[in-house]
Amino acid sequence: MKIGRxxxxxxxxxxxxxxxxxxxxxxxxxGHKYGKVFPVEGxxxxxxxxxxxxxxxxxxxxxxxxxxxxxxxQELAANLYGSEATYFLVNGSTVGNLAMILATCxxxxxxxxxxxxxxxxxxxxxxxxxxxxxxxxxxxxxVGVSISVSKNEVExxxxxxxxxxxxxxxxxxxxxxxxxxxxxxxxxxEKDIPILMDEAHGAHFVLGDPFPVSAxxxxxxxxxxxxxxxxxxxxxxxxxxxQGNLVNKESVAYYLRMxxxxxxxxxxxxxxxxxxxxxxCCLDNNxxxxxxxxxxxxxxxxxxxxxxxxxxxxxxxxxxxxLKVVIRSTRGLSGFDLQKILEKEGIFVExxxxxxxxxxxxxxxxxxxxxxxxxIERALRHSGKSSGEQLLQVQVPPxxxxxxxxxxxxxxxxxxxxxxxxxxxxxxxxxAESVIPYPPGIPVLLKGELITKPVVxxxxxxxxxxxxxxxxxxxxxxxxxxxxxxxx
Amino acid sequence: MKIGRxxxxxxxxxxxxxxxxxxxxxxxxxGHKYGKVFPVEGxxxxxxxxxxxxxxxxxxxxxxxxxxxxxxxQELAANLYGSEATYFLVNGSTVGNLAMILATCxxxxxxxxxxxxxxxxxxxxxxxxxxxxxxxxxxxxxVGVSISVSKNEVExxxxxxxxxxxxxxxxxxxxxxxxxxxxxxxxxxEKDIPILMDEAHGAHFVLGDPFPVSAxxxxxxxxxxxxxxxxxxxxxxxxxxxQGNLVNKESVAYYLRMxxxxxxxxxxxxxxxxxxxxxxCCLDNNxxxxxxxxxxxxxxxxxxxxxxxxxxxxxxxxxxxxLKVVIRSTRGLSGFDLQKILEKEGIFVExxxxxxxxxxxxxxxxxxxxxxxxxIERALRHSGKSSGEQLLQVQVPPxxxxxxxxxxxxxxxxxxxxxxxxxxxxxxxxxAESVIPYPPGIPVLLKGELITKPVVxxxxxxxxxxxxxxxxxxxxxxxxxxxxxxxx
Numbered sequence: 001m002k003i004g005r006x007x008x009x010x011x012x013x014x015x016x017x018x019x020x021x022x023x024x025x026x027x028x029x030x031g032h033k034y035g036k037v038f039p040v041e042g043x044x045x046x047x048x049x050x051x052x053x054x055x056x057x058x059x060x061x062x063x064x065x066x067x068x069x070x071x072x073x074q075e076l077a078a079n080l081y082g083s084e085a086t087y088f089l090v091n092g093s094t095v096g097n098l099a100m101i102l103a104t105c106x107x108x109x110x111x112x113x114x115x116x117x118x119x120x121x122x123x124x125x126x127x128x129x130x131x132x133x134x135x136x137x138x139x140x141x142x143v144g145v146s147i148s149v150s151k152n153e154v155e156x157x158x159x160x161x162x163x164x165x166x167x168x169x170x171x172x173x174x175x176x177x178x179x180x181x182x183x184x185x186x187x188x189x190e191k192d193i194p195i196l197m198d199e200a201h202g203a204h205f206v207l208g209d210p211f212p213v214s215a216x217x218x219x220x221x222x223x224x225x226x227x228x229x230x231x232x233x234x235x236x237x238x239x240x241x242x243q244g245n246l247v248n249k250e251s252v253a254y255y256l257r258m259x260x261x262x263x264x265x266x267x268x269x270x271x272x273x274x275x276x277x278x279x280x281c282c283l284d285n286n287x288x289x290x291x292x293x294x295x296x297x298x299x300x301x302x303x304x305x306x307x308x309x310x311x312x313x314x315x316x317x318x319x320x321x322x323l324k325v326v327i328r329s330t331r332g333l334s335g336f337d338l339q340k341i342l343e344k345e346g347i348f349v350e351x352x353x354x355x356x357x358x359x360x361x362x363x364x365x366x367x368x369x370x371x372x373x374x375x376i377e378r379a380l381r382h383s384g385k386s387s388g389e390q391l392l393q394v395q396v397p398p399x400x401x402x403x404x405x406x407x408x409x410x411x412x413x414x415x416x417x418x419x420x421x422x423x424x425x426x427x428x429x430x431x432a433e434s435v436i437p438y439p440p441g442i443p444v445l446l447k448g449e450l451i452t453k454p455v456v457x458x459x460x461x462x463x464x465x466x467x468x469x470x471x472x473x474x475x476x477x478x479x480x481x482x483x484x485x486x487x488x
Numbered sequence: 489m490k491i492g493r494x495x496x497x498x499x500x501x502x503x504x505x506x507x508x509x510x511x512x513x514x515x516x517x518x519g520h521k522y523g524k525v526f527p528v529e530g531x532x533x534x535x536x537x538x539x540x541x542x543x544x545x546x547x548x549x550x551x552x553x554x555x556x557x558x559x560x561x562q563e564l565a566a567n568l569y570g571s572e573a574t575y576f577l578v579n580g581s582t583v584g585n586l587a588m589i590l591a592t593c594x595x596x597x598x599x600x601x602x603x604x605x606x607x608x609x610x611x612x613x614x615x616x617x618x619x620x621x622x623x624x625x626x627x628x629x630x631v632g633v634s635i636s637v638s639k640n641e642v643e644x645x646x647x648x649x650x651x652x653x654x655x656x657x658x659x660x661x662x663x664x665x666x667x668x669x670x671x672x673x674x675x676x677x678e679k680d681i682p683i684l685m686d687e688a689h690g691a692h693f694v695l696g697d698p699f700p701v702s703a704x705x706x707x708x709x710x711x712x713x714x715x716x717x718x719x720x721x722x723x724x725x726x727x728x729x730x731q732g733n734l735v736n737k738e739s740v741a742y743y744l745r746m747x748x749x750x751x752x753x754x755x756x757x758x759x760x761x762x763x764x765x766x767x768x769c770c771l772d773n774n775x776x777x778x779x780x781x782x783x784x785x786x787x788x789x790x791x792x793x794x795x796x797x798x799x800x801x802x803x804x805x806x807x808x809x810x811l812k813v814v815i816r817s818t819r820g821l822s823g824f825d826l827q828k829i830l831e832k833e834g835i836f837v838e839x840x841x842x843x844x845x846x847x848x849x850x851x852x853x854x855x856x857x858x859x860x861x862x863x864i865e866r867a868l869r870h871s872g873k874s875s876g877e878q879l880l881q882v883q884v885p886p887x888x889x890x891x892x893x894x895x896x897x898x899x900x901x902x903x904x905x906x907x908x909x910x911x912x913x914x915x916x917x918x919x920a921e922s923v924i925p926y927p928p929g930i931p932v933l934l935k936g937e938l939i940t941k942p943v944v945x946x947x948x949x950x951x952x953x954x955x956x957x958x959x960x961x962x963x964x965x966x967x968x969x970x971x972x973x974x975x976x
Contacts, residue, residue: 010527010529010530013529013530013533017533022834023834024834024835024836025834025835025836025856025859025860025863026836026850026856027830027835027836027837027838027846027847027848027849027860028836028837028838028839028848029714029716029717029718029723029838029848030716030717030720030721030722030723031692031715031716031717031718031719031720031721031763031848031850031851032720032721032722032759032850033850033855033856036850036852036855036856037720037850037851037852037855038720038762038766039498039720039762039765039766039769041498041501041762041765042498042501042758042759042762044536045501045505045536045537045539045540045755045758046536046537046722046755046759046762047536048532048533048534048535048536048537049533049534049536049537049722049755050722051533052533053722053723054723055723056926057836057837058827058828058831058836062926062956062958064926064958064959065926065956065957065958065959065961090579090724091578091579091583091748091749092749092750092751092752093749094747094748094749094750094751095579095749098747106902107902118750119750120750123746123747126746127615127746204519226517226751227519228517228518228519228751229517229518229519229751230517230519231519232518232519232520232525232526232527233518233519233520234518234520234534234537234538234541234753234755235517235518235541235542235543235749235751235752235753235754235755236578236749236751236752236753250961253959254959257958257959258611258614258615259582259586259611259747260579260582261579261580261581261582261583261723261724262580262582262606262607262608262926262929262958263580263582263714263716263717263723263724264580264723264724265722265723265724265753265756266723267533267534267537267722267723267755268753270530270533271520271530271534274526274527274529274530274534275519277527277529278526278527281527325515339546340546342515343546346510346511346512346513347512347513347515348512348513348514348515348516348545348546349515349516349545350515350516350517351516358515359515359516360515360516360517360519361515362514362519362520362521362524362525363519363525364524364525367521367524367525368513368514368521368524371513372513372515375513414594414595438544438550438552438553438750441750468550468553469553470550470552470553470745470750471552471553471741471742471745472553473553473738
């Protein structure tokens, strides 16, 4: 694929570089003054970047009102991705998810939401005071993880629920598993309902086959990409793409201005500019076959190793991102234990769950491939068998199998009093906190949801296996916050 | 002042450095893999920092649930500042302001707010659906800028308004001018009302006399500091300090988790750690006299230059931050024109207004002082007189002189239809947008406020003089969004 010559430009990075090379004197923030005022201990790491860690001075544009280099960089990204407009985000996909929800859902609006969404989606719904109706998620037994929604369930929801202001979906999953979206998107658009897509793990899908198809190419109205996850962007750098006339662009921009720092980070913006350029170069130089071949090689080498297996979806209609590799112990180790063994050899993976370990490969594996395989092999050689048979005890709890609503709606929750109880005694109560193992940051239990026995068992198992939870302080001592029953 | 030896530690930075030096293999995000996958063009600037641009892997703690290095670094900051708890922010003071408001103000809660606050305060009130009652701000004729509230006005407000859930103040001003807060804070605390303080420009006040006294030392409940503004932290790095029992710490933490990226930037966190360490070293080595002496020297040298004057507050009870220097043309140039002249010599200032230019000095001026004075002198030598007498035309409009509420409350605004009209014809209507010149990001007109003739004249003058506005796209063609009158 040949792309336009203008994609060779990097307007933000180049302007910042030129600004620095012009030997500016800083009478402005930040206080490190291009790195001149900084602890000597940190200079080796910070010296380079602080030269371009600037603020909204003349010539350096303004993310919240772009007219110059930032506008051009965002347009280049929009051109590459085929969106009508692309916004650079400096507060991660989190802020993209919050803004797309606030821009489309008013207080009390009914919105269809895939149950296994990222916590930022739930936070956006809470901020907006919307009324979510949850779509149950699919499940793939091959990898043992939940996936996106089924066409059938979306169809039923659209037929039985009125006044839906938006449908919020998440695809691919954290594990890189992608469902077929084309018909689902078509069905929703036939009702003129906007589709808000958390495609955090798909910023590189624009590379084309054999990567899954992006929801953007299929017409989703807003698509959020964590550029930092799979592209060479700095952490917190993301894209929000928008197209069509179902979502008001000015409203999305309004909430992005509201929720992002009024002093956004120029290094992060410059890294988004360079990441888009990197992608464009891959396409221009026909780099995709090499990326895919290298990733395939790593999978094949991992398959040959004793002690692990590479798992893939059972359902062949699902598309697996070639850059995601899910491995599992063949010696009875949990994912958490396998992770620990790898870490002893300095291999840090993206996440572990009860069963698996997820490895994310980069767009160029040349400089990491050899070292990775060699060290994984060493790690496996040194590890014995599992001490117990804990793997067999792990049961993933069934998520609600039908379309469901919260037992206490978001907008009523402030009126209810929360009390603390032992997690074992919480079955039948309504949870006053979301329980979110992180990563992947997908809630096991939602604030306002009825607590069931399988969910309690699952949480206790996750704790025992060493999973980490964000913000669930009570859980550390086996307590949970629930809504008091007396109050209606 | 001698500080504890533990202040020599930099737990986040040191742990990240050690992690990198352990030659880790990345099977995780971000996609640049410690900088190994990155466009060659950007490497000189990004190479160093990408070695520590990591994610929540084992050993690197989690900002949203800190237990290890981040917890320790936050505690060191709390110790230095004398707060009960300090949170590291990676989305600027913006997110600190939003979180402290959401944690204290429920829908419909009445809250006292200083009128000349940063837009993030107004955004927080809108998100919370609170009912602000605005306190008019003071004015200093010497610098020609608004300052914080008067004791008298706070007293009247506390006597006449019931059920106040919080008082939100801003001090010092963007120009570094600080009011005496002690009695105001005491008066508010006598009523057990929490004080939320946007002290964005005061992160260095902990250095002590002659810097203004921090509201934290005076007992304010929540204090937000833009560490990146005056300390050597990366842009978007801020602190939120909390103390006392009037504000629920867990609630503040809840909203910070909600509003900040679930993949927060480690370089920004490490820079906050180093910035706190830098401050501690200043205190430990008795560095304050040198900082103050250097800043004084710069002011004196600037005073000697032809064509400008250094302005100071008229009211001697106001304390001016020694690191803020406000200069003004003596040749009839507007602040905006003076800014342009300086920029031609490569001196970039923090902001210009109709009258002034604001220069922010760093904590160590050694490496910038000589170059700055020399270039400013050159700039002034080369500049002629002003072509017109535009300065005389500039009139700062009177802000409301009494306690005031919005003509259309925040929580009702969604129900009203917005229409567009020429700004000249908008007098007497209610504005459907806030008009915010940036910098300083302090609204001239609030969404929901009645539009008056002096405000329209001021906006038109600012436009003519070259001020920039964030998100006021209509204004570029002299239009403004107002609420339709027919609807009640």
